[in-house]
Amino acid sequence: MAEVKICGISDADMVKVAAEAGADWVGFVLVSASPRNVLGSGASRFDQITDLMLTAATNNVRSVILLADPEPAILRGVGGAVMPDVFQLHGQESPEFVANLRASLPSSVEVWKAVGVSSREELDDAAHRYRAADRLLIDAKPPEGATRTGGHGAAFDWSILEGWEASKPWLLAGGLTPHNVAGAIKATGASAVDVSSGVERQRGIKDADLVRTFIAAAKSADYEGSHEQAKHMGTMARREGPLRRIWRALRR
Ligand SMILES: O=C(O)c1ccccc1NCC(=O)[C@H](O)[C@H](O)COP(=O)(O)O
Numbered sequence: 001m002a003e004v005k006i007c008g009i010s011d012a013d014m015v016k017v018a019a020e021a022g023a024d025w026v027g028f029v030l031v032s033a034s035p036r037n038v039l040g041s042g043a044s045r046f047d048q049i050t051d052l053m054l055t056a057a058t059n060n061v062r063s064v065i066l067l068a069d070p071e072p073a074i075l076r077g078v079g080g081a082v083m084p085d086v087f088q089l090h091g092q093e094s095p096e097f098v099a100n101l102r103a104s105l106p107s108s109v110e111v112w113k114a115v116g117v118s119s120r121e122e123l124d125d126a127a128h129r130y131r132a133a134d135r136l137l138i139d140a141k142p143p144e145g146a147t148r149t150g151g152h153g154a155a156f157d158w159s160i161l162e163g164w165e166a167s168k169p170w171l172l173a174g175g176l177t178p179h180n181v182a183g184a185i186k187a188t189g190a191s192a193v194d195v196s197s198g199v200e201r202q203r204g205i206k207d208a209d210l211v212r213t214f215i216a217a218a219k220s221a222d223y224e225g226s227h228e229q230a231k232h233m234g235t236m237a238r239r240e241g242p243l244r245r246i247w248r249a250l251r252r
Pocket of ligand 1: 007008027029031034035036066068090139148149150151152153154155173174175176194195196197198
């Protein structure tokens, strides 16, 4: 069964909706140019994100913190109160930055690198350059003149994934909706999918029914992920769970 990430959630009720519907990850965007931004300012900068991560953990869904070219203070601040399950880097981060972040975190916390691609060459190049990442999130390139690098509801040409042999697990992103996600999974063999715009009723506002329909469609799709992906997923599942992380955070 394909895994599902619902990205760009900004309120606790929607975290619960996604968790109850069977989401595997919920994503929180910390990018000021985004309509889904949950990074505050001043002393309460990390309050909302801490609440969202705690809600995710108590509802047994993994949390993904999405950053684009983050300052060190943001990375330290996010990991300060509660550690997320995943850091997703969605900017122009260098391979060295990704490798250093990977090396600085416990193995229970994953580092994902999002890459915007439009050809097989770009995909192969990204997979090689970002080999330190635990997963690639394969997305469309942002439209010309865009002020943010993702979350535009645009798809790329999925045929570039035909016959692609990934050495690590990856997620399919970009322009997915409740209507096209099952076909996308079948066409690409993706073992995990990510959505933001396709489950919104207006830019930045998630719709509970669309979230539920998307998850149901993805979970019931024909899944043809490779043996390699299944093997990696088994390794990930054995890593530390969210409730144990909360317990450790409360003991600090
Ligand atoms: O969602 C945003 O606003 C955003 C801002 C800056 C960088 C990345 C952003 N989103 C990245 C995501 O993970 C999206 O889920 C992914 O690009 C797919 O988005 P969509 O095509 O809207 O489903």
